[in-house]
Amino acid sequence: xxxxxxxxxxxxxxxxxxxxxxxxxxxxxxxxxxxAGVTLTFKEGGxxxxxxxxxxxxxxxxxxxxxxxxxxxxxYTMGGEDVSSLDDDAxxxxxxxxxxxxxxxxxxxxxxxxxxxIELPLFYLxxxxxxxxxxxxxxxxxxxxxxRLSHRPMELSGGQQQRVAIARAxxxxxxxxxxxxxxxxxxxxxxxxxxDLLCELNGLGKTVIMVTHETxxxxxxxxxxxxxxxxxxxxxxxxxxxxxAES
Amino acid sequence: MKRFxxxxxxxxxxxxxxxxxxxxxxxxxxVVFGVGSVVAMLAVGEGASKEALDxxxxxxxTNIILTSMKxxxxxxxxxxxxxxxVYGLLYDDEIRIRESFPHINTTAPVRVxxxxxxxxxxIIEIRxxxxxxxxxxxxxxPMIGGRGLHERDLENSSAVCVxxxxxxxxxxxxxxxxxxxxxxxxGYFEVIGIVKSDSGNSTSIESPDQDVDAYIPIxxxxxxxxxVISRRVTGSFERELVELHQILVEVESTDHVESASKNMETMxxxxxxxxxxxxxxxxxxxxxxxxxxxxxxxxxGSIAGISLLVGGIGIMNIMLASxxxxxxxxxxxxxxxxxxxxxxxxFLIETVVLSTxxxxxxxxIGLVIPWLIEKFAEMPTVVTPWSIVLSMGxxxxxxxxxxxxxxxxxxxxxxxxxxxxE
Ligand SMILES: Nc1ncnc2c1ncn2[C@@H]1O[C@H](COP(=O)(O)OP(=O)(O)OP(=O)(O)O)[C@@H](O)[C@H]1O
Ligand SMILES: [Mg+2]
Numbered sequence: 234x235x236x237x238x239x240x241x242x243x244x245x246x247x248x249x250x251x252x253x254x255x256x257x258x259x260x261x262x263x264x265x266x267x268x269a270g271v272t273l274t275f276k277e278g279g280x281x282x283x284x285x286x287x288x289x290x291x292x293x294x295x296x297x298x299x300x301x302x303x304x305x306x307x308x309y310t311m312g313g314e315d316v317s318s319l320d321d322d323a324x325x326x327x328x329x330x331x332x333x334x335x336x337x338x339x340x341x342x343x344x345x346x347x348x349x350x351i352e353l354p355l356f357y358l359x360x361x362x363x364x365x366x367x368x369x370x371x372x373x374x375x376x377x378x379x380x381r382l383s384h385r386p387m388e389l390s391g392g393q394q395q396r397v398a399i400a401r402a403x404x405x406x407x408x409x410x411x412x413x414x415x416x417x418x419x420x421x422x423x424x425x426x427x428x429d430l431l432c433e434l435n436g437l438g439k440t441v442i443m444v445t446h447e448t449x450x451x452x453x454x455x456x457x458x459x460x461x462x463x464x465x466x467x468x469x470x471x472x473x474x475x476x477x478a479e480s
Numbered sequence: 481m482k483r484f485x486x487x488x489x490x491x492x493x494x495x496x497x498x499x500x501x502x503x504x505x506x507x508x509x510x511v512v513f514g515v516g517s518v519v520a521m522l523a524v525g526e527g528a529s530k531e532a533l534d535x536x537x538x539x540x541x542t543n544i545i546l547t548s549m550k551x552x553x554x555x556x557x558x559x560x561x562x563x564x565x566v567y568g569l570l571y572d573d574e575i576r577i578r579e580s581f582p583h584i585n586t587t588a589p590v591r592v593x594x595x596x597x598x599x600x601x602x603i604i605e606i607r608x609x610x611x612x613x614x615x616x617x618x619x620x621x622p623m624i625g626g627r628g629l630h631e632r633d634l635e636n637s638s639a640v641c642v643x644x645x646x647x648x649x650x651x652x653x654x655x656x657x658x659x660x661x662x663x664x665x666x667g668y669f670e671v672i673g674i675v676k677s678d679s680g681n682s683t684s685i686e687s688p689d690q691d692v693d694a695y696i697p698i699x700x701x702x703x704x705x706x707x708v709i710s711r712r713v714t715g716s717f718e719r720e721l722v723e724l725h726q727i728l729v730e731v732e733s734t735d736h737v738e739s740a741s742k743n744m745e746t747m748x749x750x751x752x753x754x755x756x757x758x759x760x761x762x763x764x765x766x767x768x769x770x771x772x773x774x775x776x777x778x779x780x781g782s783i784a785g786i787s788l789l790v791g792g793i794g795i796m797n798i799m800l801a802s803x804x805x806x807x808x809x810x811x812x813x814x815x816x817x818x819x820x821x822x823x824x825x826x827f828l829i830e831t832v833v834l835s836t837x838x839x840x841x842x843x844x845i846g847l848v849i850p851w852l853i854e855k856f857a858e859m860p861t862v863v864t865p866w867s868i869v870l871s872m873g874x875x876x877x878x879x880x881x882x883x884x885x886x887x888x889x890x891x892x893x894x895x896x897x898x899x900x901x902e
Binding site for chain 1: 485488496499808809811812814815816817818819820821895899
């Protein structure tokens with residue numbers, strides 16, 4: 234069982250570094266600057282929330298961080314490796330080995346069972362069937378879903394579905410967990426449970442980067458990055474610990 | 481670890497197809513009928529041509545058959561005044577061929593007579609063929625009983641005869657007749673054997689033993705029946721002097737058939753100012769029949785190919801719809817870390833599984849149809865193993881060719897856009 238990564242080292246190293254990153258979409262003749270020059274670092278073991286009004290570029294940033302997209306200009310390194318120059322296969326490999334995604338609308342595959350959904354990353358990692366079954370059981374048990382393994386996502390509540398999604402995101406033992414509005418489709422009580430889970434995972438050493446526009450949800454993070462019009466407006470809190478939060 | 485990857489991928493594909501059973505079945509239909517028609521048509525075509533080819537082969541592919549023909553100008557002159565028409569192949573022709581032509585194995589002369597045959601109380605007109613023992617080397621037919629003509633039968637001018645199956649039936653002779661005597665014209669002949677007749681009943685190819693009832697030594701025939709053959713034709717007698725009705729020639733190998741037949745033609749031209757002979761070459765007929773068969777196969781193949789094309793387009797159409805329907809799933813898989821290649825493989829496997837299962841069912845149908853045809857239409861059919869291998873290959877290829885485009889479409893979806901779909 235190696236869900237728990239090693240506890241965050243005392244002097245956490247810079248895991249993800251963005252240097253003057255821009256992302257421009259061409260809409261006909263008009264250019265949309267979804268990101269207009271962002272310089273940011275995410276430390277290993279940190280817990281950051283990206284906040285801001287709709288259209289400020291939060292999802293764009295998370296997609297970049299998640300290696301689903303490449304910046305238009307600027308440098309983006311992850312664990313020292315320049316990601317902006319990698320090809321599609323290399324980006325897929327990075328996602329497969331080091332990243333875990335949690336989405337607002339869960340994004341489970343409806344025709345697969347809970348177990349098969351959790352096993353999905355392991356399938357692409359080429360795990361043996363027994364190993365991946367064991368792993369799926371462990372993860373489901375951790376999420377309190379051990380009796381739901383053969384269910385289809387549609388037969389589960391929203392909170393349960395999101396926990397399946399988290400189990401799936403953890404299956405490959407990722408370095409970074411990326412969550413886009415993970416509580417957006419949940420009621421506040423269920424949302425709080427999910428946030429507790431994310432905090433717990435962060436406590437176990439996972440770097441968590443989350444997009445949200447709810448202040449109560451953002452409060453779980455150790456650092457909040459406020460965005461506006463594709464730029465970082467304010468950062469409050471400190472990834473190293475709670476003490477910097479109020480300053 | 482990698483060993484089981486493909487099996488797992490295939491299982492995943494089958495599972496996905498089973499989620500939409502009806503749709504998968506309908507998608508397969510095109511390939512089912514395409515492959516079914518390929519196998520069935522080839523079986524029918526093969527059966528039809530095999531019969532023709534077999535018959536030609538029975539004539540012997542190293543044989544050349546020379547036949548006497550009444551020259552067209554002579555016909556009226558002969559019948560107007562009971563003139564004797566003299567035409568046809570000569571004894572010398574055979575000798576020339578046998579002795580001066582290269583690469584000749586054997587030759588057999590043939591004279592044909594229509595005579596009254598009698599066995600016990602039964603009297604019937606039979607066709608008697610005077611020849612030598614060589615005939616039996618050239619036209620190989622299994623003996624039903626007894627023996628064929630022998631060299632010594634000719635040397636001793638023995639009054640012996642070999643009945644054909646056909647002749648035996650006419651005279652109501654059986655194997656027990658062997659050793660007894662039958663009366664042909666005015667003389668008695670001892671039956672020494674019964675030989676099987678050519679079973680084929682093709683209309684286009686004349687085999688030399690067609691309609692023959694009995695074989696006797698050629699020298700005995702000439703001695704008893706004379707050189708001149710008189711026939712009653714519409715009231716008047718028609719008298720003909722034909723030395724040999726046929727000469728059968730066997731060359732050493734198929735390579736020599738063409739040159740030998742050309743040489744014979746040249747030689748015959750020199751000695752026969754009127755064209756009173758015909759040269760037929762079974763090998764040429766065989767080649768002709770093979771060409772016909774090939775054309776036939778190409779036509780059938782094209783028809784089957786079109787139905788497979790339609791089937792393939794059907795698969796492509798459904799797969800494109802499936803890709804659109806599963807855009808989100810593709811986005812999820814890509815976000816999790818699936819490479820483009822793996823998405824391509826996933827969709828390609830689905831189409832290949834679909835088309836090969838369809839192909840398998842199609843082969844089943846393609847085997848049943850010829851069986852039914854054979855049973856109820858009584859047409860010969862031949863299912864060749866290569867037609868099955870070919871169909872299986874074609875159906876897999878259809879899956880790959882028509883699955884590739886939808887699969888590439890799926891793999892090239894931008895994961896972000898795909899995730900946002902719906
Ligand atoms: N594929 C795209 N093509 C064109 N413009 C895009 C595309 N994706 C995003 N944008 C634009 O980029 C800007 C930032 O979008 P983004 O989705 O990052 O906003 P957001 O902060 O996540 O908003 P929300 O809170 O509504 O999710 C928007 O103006 C959006 O219209
Ligand atoms: Mg967003």
